[in-house]
Amino acid sequence: MKTLGIETSCDETAIAIYDSEDGIMGESTYSQMEMHAEYGGVVPELASRDHCLKIVNVLKDALGNNSIDDIDRIAYTSGPGLLGALLIGESFAQGLSTALDIPLLSINHLEGHLMSPMMEFPEIKMPFICLLVSGGHSMIVDVKEKGNYEIIGQSQDDAVGEAFDKVAKLLDLPYPGGPHIEKLALEGNPNAYDFPRPMIHSNNLDMSLSGLKTAVLYTVQKIKDLDQSKKADIAASFQKAVTDLLVVKIKKAVEETNRKDVIIAGGVAANKFIRNEFKKFEDSLDIKVYYPDLKYCGDNAAMIAFVGSMMITPKEPTIKSKVRARWPLNELKE
Numbered sequence: 001m002k003t004l005g006i007e008t009s010c011d012e013t014a015i016a017i018y019d020s021e022d023g024i025m026g027e028s029t030y031s032q033m034e035m036h037a038e039y040g041g042v043v044p045e046l047a048s049r050d051h052c053l054k055i056v057n058v059l060k061d062a063l064g065n066n067s068i069d070d071i072d073r074i075a076y077t078s079g080p081g082l083l084g085a086l087l088i089g090e091s092f093a094q095g096l097s098t099a100l101d102i103p104l105l106s107i108n109h110l111e112g113h114l115m116s117p118m119m120e121f122p123e124i125k126m127p128f129i130c131l132l133v134s135g136g137h138s139m140i141v142d143v144k145e146k147g148n149y150e151i152i153g154q155s156q157d158d159a160v161g162e163a164f165d166k167v168a169k170l171l172d173l174p175y176p177g178g179p180h181i182e183k184l185a186l187e188g189n190p191n192a193y194d195f196p197r198p199m200i201h202s203n204n205l206d207m208s209l210s211g212l213k214t215a216v217l218y219t220v221q222k223i224k225d226l227d228q229s230k231k232a233d234i235a236a237s238f239q240k241a242v243t244d245l246l247v248v249k250i251k252k253a254v255e256e257t258n259r260k261d262v263i264i265a266g267g268v269a270a271n272k273f274i275r276n277e278f279k280k281f282e283d284s285l286d287i288k289v290y291y292p293d294l295k296y297c298g299d300n301a302a303m304i305a306f307v308g309s310m311m312i313t314p315k316e317p318t319i320k321s322k323v324r325a326r327w328p329l330n331e332l333k334e
Contacts, residue, residue, distance in 0.1 A: 004062075004071045004096070005305025006055075008089030009081025009109045010136075011042045012298065013054045015062040017071070018305035023119070027302050028061035029295075030054045037175045041165070048084035055092050062301070071102060075308025078106040079324035080136075086323040094319060105308045106322040110329050112303035113265040114143055117290045119306040124290060129259045131250055134266035134298075135161030135176070140205050140253050141329065143263075146310060149329045152257075153205025153249055160242060160268050163209040167238050170220050171231045181235045182271050188232030190240035193219060197245045205249050205256075212241055243277045250278070254285055262289045270297040 002025065007014040016027035032050050036042045076093035079086060097104035113132050118124045130141045138160045140153035158166070161178060168177020173184065195215050198208035216238055223230055250262060264278060269291050278289045296302060 001072045001309065002066075002070055003105075003305045003308040004074050005107075005301040005303070005308055006074065006076040006089045006093050007109070007112075007299055007301040007304050008051045008055070008085045008092075009077045009079070010085060010299055011036055011047050011050075012300070013051050013058050014299065014301035014304075015055075015058050016301035016305045017062060017066060018119075018302065018309050020309050024302055024305075026062045026064045026066055027300070028058045029300060030058050033176065040169065040175050042082070044082045044084055047082055048088055051085055051088040055088065068096075068100065071096075071100060073103040073105060073308060073313065074100075075105040075107050075304050075311070077109045077112070077304055078322040079108065079327035081109055081325065083323065083325045086325070087321070090321060090323050098319075103313045105311050105314070107304050107307050107311075108327055108329065108332055109299070109304075110137060110327075111149070111332060112300075112307050114141060114149065114263070114329075115307050115310070116265055116292045116296050116300075116303040117263050119302065120293060120296070121290055124261055124263070127257075127259060128261035128263055129250065129253050129257060130263040130265055131246060131269075132266045133160040133246070133264070133268035135159060135165065135178075135268075137266065138207060138209070138268075140249060142253075142257055142259070147332050149332065151329060152253060153207065155207045155209055156199075157208055157210040158213060160209060160246070161266070163213050163242065164268070166213050167216050167235075170217055171226075171235060176267075178268060178271065181239060182273060184232050185236035185239045185273065186232075187228075188234070188236030190236040192233035193237035195219075195237055195241040197241050197248075200245050200248050205253055207245060207249060209242070212238070212245075239271075239273055243274050246274065247277055247281070251281065251285065254287055260287050262287055264289065264291050265297070267298045270294050 011032040014029040138155035165177040173180040
């Protein structure tokens with residue numbers, strides 16, 4: 001069975017084909033990152049317009065030598081995300097579904113991230129713990145079974161990726177900030193500044209990043225000559241503070257749930273420093289830590305097609321819009 005996945009929740013126009021027997025048959029992603037970098041963040045209206053301009057060519061690239069007539073079902077991201085961007089993907093998916101007379105499946109973007117490593121590592125079995133960290137979301141999820149997800153911890157303010165972007169701006173680094181912070185941190189001393197780790201000793205699994213971000217702001221304001229060396233030290237110290245917080249929370253989550261598999265997913269999962277720190281405590285906790293391939297850490301259609309392939313075919317077709325800017329994981333229904 002071949003599932004075509006469509007992802008337009010933010011600033012990536014992505015389409016992929018997943019075969020239940022052969023895996024990914026084709027995929028294509030167009031990133032608007034360069035366009036939005038000029039504004040220091042994603043501009044929703046520009047994102048929607050660009051999805052309109054690029055989605056047909058992205059489909060052609062993803063299909064390659066595959067025939068559109070061989071597609072058995074279509075899965076698309078219907079939330080959470082930017083409403084206008086999501087509507088472009090949904091309209092395109094509805095048009096294809098109607099033209100090809102095949103089922104249409106509405107997919108939660110966050111569920112795609114939760115399941116993405118299973119696409120690459122078939123040995124992963126539910127239940128497992130997932131740390132989902134991106135520009136818009138930071139949460140610890142107990143993945144009990146397909147469609148049964150419990151958020152056991154989350155950021156009370158900024159998402160991790162959002163904090164990286166804001167600190168990058170303080171250091172005059174380009175958007176998106178994550179990769180630039182990581183690169184600059186390689187030149188710095190992670191112990192140069194003792195930044196706070198908010199909520200690291202709390203009794204729950206929730207997190208906070210706003211206090212850390214503010215501490216970086218005050219540090220930058222106090223430095224008269226903010227040269228490259230000092231910027232590198234700040235980047236390295238900030239990155240370490242974030243990682244320390246995440247590691248402590250996941251250790252606590254493993255102890256509380258007794259899960260043996262831990263998945264780190266989302267755009268921030270591409271950070272190599274964070275990956276290495278998590279790998280260090282695999283043996284001591286008797287767990288296995290998994291990450292998606294770097295190209296599947298950010299928004300992509302492969303994960304949407306994969307989740308779609310796992311779902312039951314709807315009994316009746318519908319053209320009613322299912323787009324939701326906010327769609328919590330605990331509201332998912334098969």
